[in-house]
Amino acid sequence: MNNWRWPMCWGVVLLLMLVSLSLTLPRTEFRADLRQLLPSGSVDPLMQQVAGQYQQQALLLLSHSDSQTLTRALPILRDKIAGLEGVSGSATDPSKGLDIATLVNVFGRFPLSLLSAEAEHARLNDNYDYIVERYFTVLSQPGNPLVGLTIGSAPLLNLVDWFPRVQGKWRQDGEYWYLQGEQRYYGLFLQLDEQALNVKQAPWLVEQLDVLLTSLPADTQVLRSGMLFHTAVASSRASFEMQLFGGMSLLGVVLLTLLMFRRIKPLLLTTVLIGSSLLAGFAALLLVFQQVQLLALVFAVSLIGIAVDYAYHLLCLARYTGERGRALVKHLTPALLTSAVTTAISYLLLTLLPIDLLKQVGVFVAAGLAFALLTALLLLAWLPLHFPPQAAKSKPGSALACRSLLALMLLAAISGAWQLRFADDVRLFNSSPAWLLQNEQQVASLSGYTQYPRLLSVEADNEEQLLQRFAAIRHAFSAVGLDPQALSGLDQWLPSMAQQSQNASWLREGLVQGQLDDISSYWQEGALQQLLDAPDAVLTLALLPEALRRAYPPVLHNGHHWTGVLRFAGSLDKQQLEAVNQRLDFPLQLHDEPALISASLKQLRLYLMEFLLAALLCMGLLLSWRYGVKRGALMVGICALVTGNALIIGQWWLGYASLFNLLACVLIVALLVDYLVFITEHGDSGHVRQALLMSSLTSMLAFGMMVFSQTPAIYQFGFTLLVGLSLGWLVCRLLPAAWIRNINEPL
Amino acid sequence: MKSIILLMLAAFSLNAEPQDAPTWLGALQQGTFVQEKQLPQLKRPFVSRGLFAYDPDRKQLIWHTQAPLNNKLLIDEQGVAEEDAQGNPQVLTSDGQVSQVLLILFSGDVQSWQEVFDLTWQQECVTMTPKQPFLRDLFSQFELCRLSDTQQQIRLFETNGTQARIVLAPMPESEPEPLQ
Structure with missing residues (x-):
């Protein structure tokens, strides 16, 4: 009975671990994205949140030699995709529910405040002829519904030109939108749930999408873009490799152990030790972290390599000395304890680093090693082993x-x-297959947008200052040879209040002075007076339609602290950003995720080098103390x-x-x-x-x-x-x- | 009774659709235009005149307004561009949906019309009602009529009450240069 006391204690601890696992496993989320590598607190949470929103989007570009055949199949595909679990939206329209009637209704309330860039230029030159010329141009255009839609609220027809070309390179074909390459690439815009990007859901969802895509006409070319596809590939591959390598190495360990001991029992005991220490590492990991990085598990499996050694040392010692129970424990404990403590302490040093991925590896291995030690000393040493005496x-x-x-x-x-x-560029570690990277490049060359959004943020004390800063950024971009139209932001719909006021004053002055009589001569009786008598109204952020605000990078404010975000389509290097910043009297921050992850990898490497030196020093001290x-x-x-x-x-x-x-x-x-x-x-x-x-x-x-x-x-x-x-x-x-x-x- | 009415309607629609498209369709690929736009907000119609040319191969319509101002619009499936003083096209809108309808109208191709519109044939006119909802939201109907051996008329009825009447005529001899 005395011999079973320690194994029973071990059993109780194991049971407690299983209970803990059953409680923590359902709440745990497994992720495969490299953002986990970013040190905690190194990224502006707002920017991370905005970037995260883009990662929950996916784009399919579909092309076929016969566009009509393809567009007939598109709505069926769109609706089927919308029904998939993990997809919260599927649309053929990049404007996501923005309809012109709503826009006219909102912006028509500010008939004199809004001018196109060209009309602004005319205002600066006091050139009313431009307004008259544009009025006649849009009226003489055959079939421009914007004229009829806006003339009631903005009779100078300035709104017809003002509505910005918000869709970038997207062009409309009926209810479908396409990018023009060698042929038309029709877009299917997917909005995903956050869960859709986890390692289980992403491969399933991509598989379902692939099944649905087979319903498209034969020879349809499909380009895929978005984090979803990369996560699915990475997850499937990591899962396959973990199973393959895990299986192969397990087989190797089994064969070697059988070869060495020529008995099944040592093999079973080794398996119990490895299995229970993995279980302990996993239980500790889930107890401490709610989000587990898949890459951490891959590295943490290295625990097997360390833990199995404890079983071998115990079994070899038992085999060649014939010792069992207390004698075996006494003989083995100093070496096992010294070994486990030095290794566990070294791994625990990882938890001091500000990287969740490494913390997870540290916790997993340290807990696993501790339990491997317990398993060796409380269980394996006390079980009957029948080795014949052997030298x-x-x-x-x-x-x-x-x-x-x-x-x-x-x-x-x-x-x-x-x-x-040392190389730290994240692209060196990109495991996405060549075809997917090629898809991304093609989508980027067609749409201008890259997989990782290039986000620019600016801060201000109030809304007006923020809008003026947005305008200054666009001027600075233009001045350094970058296309300001490639900046997507809410300011495209919202000029600063000062600008609105200047526009309204100038147009009103022109009407009063008779500079715009050629236009007003067409108006019904009283329309001119009604326009002049209308109170000065200013368009503000709060008045923009909700759908519009959702479709653009956000503007957020907390008390007197305003932050605005712009998304840039195209490449923007460090020197160009510096050149832009030199023209601004406020800082413009670039959130470039690949660059950020590369910088984090470098930081992580430096931390690891310091950690290795610290671990060697720590081991040196412990070993010097002991030996x-x-x-x-x-x-x-x-x-x-x-x-x-x-x-x-x-x-x-x-x-x-x-x-x-x-x-x-x-x-x-x-x-x-x-x-x-x-x-x-x-x-x-x-x-x-x-x-x-x-x-x-x-x-x-x-x-x-x-x-x-x-x-x-x-x-x-x-x-x-x-x-x-x-x-x-x-x-x-x-x-x-x-x-x-x-x-x-x-x- | 209801079924009799339905049968009569069906018979009428069968009779109303000719086996062959009228010969005058698609006859005018370039010439002059006079456009008269009536908007409820304007006290008098807005009239503009100029030259037009439709290129079926490039699927492009050149709309050269000469009065009350001089400007040249290039309308293709991608949208509308305006030719600047240097002769370079400046994109006005990349919204191709209305452009495509105009191009289909000018093509005179009955098969293309039937894909986009429900057609009602009369003696010298064809009325076209958009099939697609997005187009129905903007235009209630289009009408193409033969005014004479040389003249045709297109009418556009927008849902907001705007009406445009465009009279197309052959290029006069005083305008020998084709539009490019």
Whole structure:
């Protein structure tokens, strides 16, 4: 009964974890977008929210040699898509429900305040002839319904010209809108629920869309644009790779364990240890975070590589010493505890970094390791194991070979360190397939809008100042050779109050002075007087129709703090933005998500480098405290050399080093410290060598599989680990007995 | 009784649609125009005159107003552009829906008309009622009539009460240069 006390305790903890998981799992959201990499608080929440709104939109561009056949199929497709779960809107019209009658009704209340850009220019030159000429031009145009719609409220017909060309490059074909390329590309505009972008829903939704698209006429070309499609591909691929690599490495671990112990029970125990530690990591993750990043799970699975070592050390020790229960625990605890504590503390340092993704990896691995330790000591050590007594063979290390290897590695590290070139551009890590990136490029060249919106924000003390600043931005864009019409914003519909007032005064003056008599001579009796007597009304943001406000980047205010956003269609580099800013007496901020993520990746890499140094220092202190300064320094020195070489070889192979190579280095250090701790604790014994061989082989197998990944980040991670673990094992294998004798003896 | 009326209506509509389009249709591809616009808000009709040319291959209508002002509009499926002093087209509107209807009207192609309008044939006129709701919101109907061997008349009825009457006639000999 005494032997079952600890396993029962372990069972209770496991049960508690399962309860916790069942409570937290339903509320957890799994995400696959790279914005999780952004440090907390590094992005303006408003801009992030606005950018997020655009990411909930998707666009399908459809083209066919016979436009009429295609437009007949469009409404059926639109309606079917609208019925899909996760789609909150599906439209063939980019103006999203804005109808001209509503606009005329709203803007017609300000008949003298609104002038087109050309009419504004005429006002500045006091050129009333332009107004007269435009009046006759629009009247002589055959079939312009805007004339009849607006003449009642704005008899000078200035509104006909004022309604801006808001649809950018979109052109109308009946109730459908298209972009003109080599042929017409008809748009289908999708508005998605937030949940549609999660890793489960996105692949399902894209699959359903693909099914519906098959109902289009044969030979219809479909271009896809939007975060949805990238998320779906990334999610499907990550899910496939996780299953494939997880399955393959599990199979490898099973075969190796069977080969080593030639029994099923050690395999079952190893599986229980890995499974329960993964469960513990997952439970802790869900307990702490409500949104879990899929990439964090991919990296956190590295826990398997560390946790399995504990099982091997325990089983090898039991096999070659015959120890069980209390004796086994007593023998194993110092090495296991030192190893687990140093690794867990190192991983916990990740939670100090302001990146949720790394925090999640830290929490997952630290909790998983803690439970792996408990499983080894509370469960595995107490279960009956039936190994026949066996002596492990051990080949001693070679001082010369080890010295040569370390010298070579030192040389490579010194020479390679100067050539290390880190790359942080997010595009290097883009795992979207070529066809989808090509689709995005085609859509960008047709519409001007890129997948990631380029948003510009400006702040002001009041609405009037904000509108004047918008106007100043447009002038500055024009002055530096950028197209101000490529800026989409509510100010296209809302001139500043000062401007409205000047327009109204000028037109009124022209009417009073008789400059516009050619026009007013057509009017019914009393119409002129009615226009002159109308009170001065000013159009404000609050009076704009709701549908219009929804269709444009927002203007928000909180007390005396106003923020306005403009969306720019086209490319805008740093120098152009500086040139624009030089012409403004207020700051204009650019929210460029790819640039922002790249900067965050760089920041993250710097954090990781600092973290690695801190972890090595922390380990050095712990190991020095336990084993003495010399041995502690030797162990940390070996870790640093191996990781440095893995990084340099990674650079030689890939052409650059990245954040993900550094992440692999963290794991290399964690595993290597374990190897060295066990060698130091248990000496140059056969069971340690056996356990190290097993551990290295299984880890190399598990992470080596990642070099077949199509996701650049995972590939870089796997490659560095494969190199680092191979080098680490080789160093440990060659370490001479004289260097690694029992801790009670001086070095 | 109801079914008899329906049968009669059906018979009438069958008789009303000719087997072949009248020969005068599509006869005028360029010439002069006089447009008279009547709006409830104006006390007298607005009259403009000028030259027009329809190019069926390029699907383009050139609308050159000579009075009361001189300007040239280029109407195609993409929208309306105005030729500036240098002869360059400046886009006025990229809203192609009305332009496309005008082009279909000028094409004289009965098959195209039937796709967009419900047609009612009379002796010298055809009345066209838009089929599509978005067009019905703007125009209640169009009417194309033969005034004489050389003259045709187009009438546009907008839902807001605006009416336009355009009389098309062959190019006079004093205007030998075709529009480009």
